[in-house]
Amino acid sequence: MPRFMGFVKMEEGIGPAPEALFKAMDAYVGEQAAAGHFLDGGGLFGTEDAVNFLVEKGEVTRVDGPYAEAKEVVGGWALMRYDSLEEAIAGQEEFARLHAIHWPECKVVATLRQVSEPE
Numbered sequence: 701m702p703r704f705m706g707f708v709k710m711e712e713g714i715g716p717a718p719e720a721l722f723k724a725m726d727a728y729v730g731e732q733a734a735a736g737h738f739l740d741g742g743g744l745f746g747t748e749d750a751v752n753f754l755v756e757k758g759e760v761t762r763v764d765g766p767y768a769e770a771k772e773v774v775g776g777w778a779l780m781r782y783d784s785l786e787e788a789i790a791g792q793e794e795f796a797r798l799h800a801i802h803w804p805e806c807k808v809v810a811t812l813r814q815v816s817e818p819e
Contacts, residue, residue: 701781701782701783702781702782702783702784702785702788702814702815702817703739703779703780703781703814703815703817704779704780704781704782704788704792704812704813704814704815705777705778705779705780705812705813705814705815706741706777706778706779706780706792706795706810706811706812707774707776707777707810707811707813708774708775708776708777708799708808708809708810708811709772709773709774709775709808709809709810709811710772710773710775710806710807710808710809711771711772711806711807712746712747712771712772712773712775713746714806717802717803717806718802718803720802721798721799721802721803724798724801724802725798728794728795728798729741729778732780732791736781737780737781737782737791738778738779738780739778739779739780739781740778740779741776741777741778741779741780742776742777742778743775743776744773744774744775744776744777746765746766746773747765747766747767747773748765748766749765750764750765750766750767751763751764751765752764752765752767772807772809778795779815785814788812788814789812792810792812795810796808796810
């Protein structure tokens with residue numbers, strides 16, 4: 701059964717999500733976990749403590765946050781398992797709709813990518 705990674709990108713520093721979204725997400729994640737789809741995931745702290753390692757021309761440079769140039773950052777992630785790509789897409793769309801309903805003033809990009817696994 702293929703695994704998928706979901707990412708949520710949003711504007712940083714806009715404040716906490718509404719309590720209604722947290723409650724809706726708890727219910728949704730609980731349903732998805734019970735169905736065997738949600739494997740792991742969670743929210744991420746802001747970029748103020750983030751560390752990037754830039755690899756360029758054979759050199760590694762450490763760059764500490766916060767990152768003034770970042771307008772949208774990954775705010776959360778989920779590892780999921782579905783029987784098909786179509787089912788995963790439907791699940792990610794439902795996840796995105798929860799944000800549209802419970803936090804309409806926040807611009808969110810909910811990305812879904814299939815995990816590459818050895819055959």
